[in-house]
Amino acid sequence: TQLLEQSPQFLSIQEGENLTVYCNSSSVFSSLQWYRQEPGEGPVLLVTVVTGGEVKKLKRLTFQFGDARKDSSLHITAAQPGDTGLYLCAGFWNSGGSNYKLTFGKGTLLTVNP
Amino acid sequence: DAGITQSPRHKVTETGTPVTLRCHQTENHRYMYWYRQDPGHGLRLIHYSYGVKDTDKGEVSDGYSVSRSKTEDFLLTLESATSSQTSVYFCAISEFGDPLDNSPLHFGNGTRLTVT
Structure with missing residues (x-):
């Protein structure tokens, strides 16, 4: 099984701050997905990245797939309380x-305080 | 939201008893999955199905069995529940199993199972 390491595990910030969470592996992935999960609910897909170096934007969220397709990052600009949740990467x-198999990282729990 | 219903949403059971969790979908998707989510471990695949009566094991399948007699229903059975199976169980569906189609997983809202 290929491993995906997410960092940080926990992140607590104030509204309006920027943040980046990371998803790293020593293995190559065909594609990588990011999900967000809110308490009491299942994960919901945010984006899929396929090509090495690919950058996708979803409003204030920017996703990047590493050139070697071994890592990915999620950057949130001007975080809002509604961004609070568990962010999961899956490759x-x-x-x-x-x-093909799908492996999930353990997630980054983001709290955005008003 | 994808039409996925998990039942029950919560269950408390005793060690040694059999337990069956149900996942029902209205999307007519071919692929269905059972995951468990635990602190420190993330989401781990238990079993999956790629069609009626076609199932295969995931990475943590010991102590679990599944059945899929209809496209819309995927059942997860804990043969004899143990405390280590206390977890939140999620069902997911996807239209395609090939990642080159970038097929997303659609998750249900989970079943919280406590084994005492």
């Missing part, structure tokens, strides 16, 4: 032949 990797 697809080739487990042999045409089989």
Whole structure:
């Protein structure tokens, strides 16, 4: 199983601050997804990145896939309390032949204080 | 929201008893998954299904079995519940299983299971 390390594990900031969370691995991934999970609910997909070096923007969120497709980052500009949640990265990797598996990182728990 | 319903939402059971969790989807998606989420471990795949009566093991399948007799229903059974199976269980569905299609997972809202 390929491992995805997320950092930081916990992050507490004030409204209006910027932040970056990281998702790192020593393995190559075919694609990488970011999910956000709120208490009592299941994760919801934010974005999928496929190409090395790819950058995608979703309003105040910017996602980047590393050139070597081993890492990714999520940057939030001017964080708001509504951004509070658990952010999970998940990577697809080739487990042999045409089989792919999805591995999740352990998540970054973000709290944005008003 | 994707039409995924998990039942029950909460359950408390005793060690040694069998437990069945149900996942029902209205999306007619081929792929269905069971995950467990635990502090310090994140989401881990228990079993998945790629069609009716087609299932396979995930990374933490010991002590669990699954069945899929209809496209819309995927059942997870704990044969004899243990305290280590106390967790939040999530069902997920996807239209395609090939990551090259960038198929997202759609998750249900989870079942919180406590084994005493």
